[in-house]
Amino acid sequence: MIQKSFCAIFLFVLGLGPISLTAQSLEIDADLRARFEYRHGFNNLFPDNADPAAFVNQRSRLNFNYTTEKLQLFIAVQDVSIWGDTRQILAVDGNDSFSLFEAWGQIQMNENWYMKLGRQVLTYDDERIFGGLDWAMQGRFHDAALLKYRKDGFMMDLGGAYSQETDRNDGNDFRIQGFFTYKALQYAYLKKSWEKSSASFLFLNTGFQDFDVNDVADGVSYRHTTGTYFKFPIKIINVTGSLYYQFGKANATTDLAAYQMSLEATYKKNKVLYGLGLELLSGTDQDGAAKNNSFFPLYGTNHKFNGFMDYFYVGNHANTVGLNDFYAKMVFTTGEKSTVLVKGHYFTANAALTGDADAYLGTEMDLVYTQALMKNVNLNVGYSHMFASESMSLIKGGRPHDNTNNWGWIQLIINPNIFKADLGTPSN
Template sequence: MTNRSSFKLALFLLFLVNEVVAQTFEAEADLRARFEYRHGYNDLFSNDADPGVFVQQRTRLNLGYSAEKLQLFIAVQDVSTWGDTRQILPVDGNDSFSLFQAYALLNFNENWSTKVGRQVISYDNQRIFGGLDWAMQGRFHDAALLKYQKNGFNLDLGTAFSQEQPKNEGNTYRITGFFTYKTMQYAYLKKAWDKSSASFLFLNNGFQGFTGPNNATPDDVYYRQTMGSYFQFPIQKVKMEGSAYYQFGKANNTTDLSAYQLSLEATYKPGSTLFGLGIEMLSGTDQEGASKNKSFFPLYGTNHKFNGFMDYFYVGNHANSVGLNDLYAKANFRTGEKSNLLLKAHYFMANAKLQNNADKYLGTEIDLVYSNKLMKYVNLNVGYSHMFASDSMSLVKGGKPSDNTNNWAWVQLNVNPKLFSLDF
């Protein structure tokens, strides 16, 4: 080998070493098991029924790779209920294994990047876009994002186009679900200051329309737009945050939509205890005589976080309904070095008119959640919620009785260790 060839080989090896040193590979586990006792969770409890009792588990493996201008992330998971597969079967019988995230993040320079693939999209307080981590399966989007950031300013442009499989002809999208979109485009802008921030979101969703008997005939795509702002700022020792959104376009193939969401919350933490008071208003449609849909729906947010932990509203339900006015108060107490107790109370009213001009008061919910960090990577949560439903609640819950006991209890163990991290 000549000296020139040796020099070239040495430069090549040096280049490889420099590239290798700048790379990192990480692996994390996410195991979550949750016991639940449901006696009126998500809906009023029926007469002569038995409560639902089960244990659900999520087992997730997160794999991340990063280099100077490239990041890759893959998360696979199994979500199952204890006992849903008969013992000694050679395969899992419930088809519970899935790909949760798989994306690439390419950094063009210090300001511009793109993120492409299956990913969680989450902004602000997660009211419109959120990861929905409470649900074992979480929420993801198959999307492409163009991102810009500089001096506290962020801009995200996102787009998605959904199909159930490759096709040679036609674009009908037959996968249905709660606001499952065929196409999506959005722009998100945020500016952060010292202890304040404000953001603006414009979201356009296209949904596959169907007509005819049993909605079996494909129709044109109809579009729903959501636009608005989220903000937070301090007033001395009080933290203020709120949002205002407006939805318009089409509620379905033939019905126009005009709806709004308003919220404002104040929190104060004089010592180790946090106190909060807030209100949220989500517009609704009158149960009688309505010619236009006025029902706001928060679409792809972490809706379990809002309007009571019993999920009576906007968690796979309450769409195109009478809306909600939610007045709430909360207190988070430190109970130990690594533990705390959250107490939250909600006063619910319908936003629109109920049939026969019934009283708009729907009920009061009390939520208790105890959290304790047992050891490194291990957290325990225990919760109890009780819904004191009014007679009017049955008018928005399909006529179910409102005088039964409606409560819910749960215990959850989270184990989230970092398995290893390699720099090479």
């Protein structure tokens, strides 16, 4: 089933036929990764009288990239599954794990302007607001249209999306209510780059379908996110930071006013990179407030931030007390093709916890070893440990804080280019 789908897409790309009287090329890349995980308190405090979880997750992805002088067509198909989730000798994959990850076309209209539309990854800056979420095997995509401008170190993207469940003759209610799944999206992203510095500006407007007490569609609430990301050197120190503000509506009846700010400084000496940083994400008092003051980073690669154990903003921690994350890290170059990351986080609540509880939530330690085994083959090994405080229980459903909370994983990534060809100049 999967092999037939891959072959059908491959033949489709090859059979595009005459598009322009310029040279054509086709590349096919593979991305196969398998990750074993041991979970004993990952994403949430470990409950009493429970057993840890262990499994292997695998992504099998093929990327097809067709280009001519002013046209690019990209298609990515993938299968994401857990080892053992399909019974042996079953004629079909019963878990619907095969999917179309990307399918977009880009047209170059002139020297500086491009148009891109279709299913695509949106990723900018450090991926805090928009990111590809590559850690998750399935990744993150948007069905969107972009107008792009590029010239002399300046770029501008104007994007938009409109979501509907199916074609219909009446009505526009949108009932796919996944985590921050939007009905409509519009954004403007501008960035200027210099030799060693850059600064960007984002304005993002996301609309979410509302329903009344009778479950009838009742308009769209809009959340606005605007801010900047920057990086620049100060002699031998590299500085990066961001500042964002969210306003508009948290839902149909609640106003929103929230902020995010971050600052990180890194310094490399010999074979060690040192880093210090902080991130503040505003929150709403646990005992309630007139406005929602909880910032949420929406469509970013949130696994990169606030500890690898994903206690915050990875499918959780929305509309709650926010977070103050103070961290330090060191990256050791341990060989010609290997590194070790050591990172520690100190977490506190940004808003008040119920009963004036202590704001300190816990400390997390992350270790990640990376080794290039050969060309296009990389090994990653990680271990994380959360030292949770009693206050962590207040934001994690009352689960006990004093059980052991740790997580370990091993991942192998194989991502070769398996086909590359000049298809020549098409004939009329």
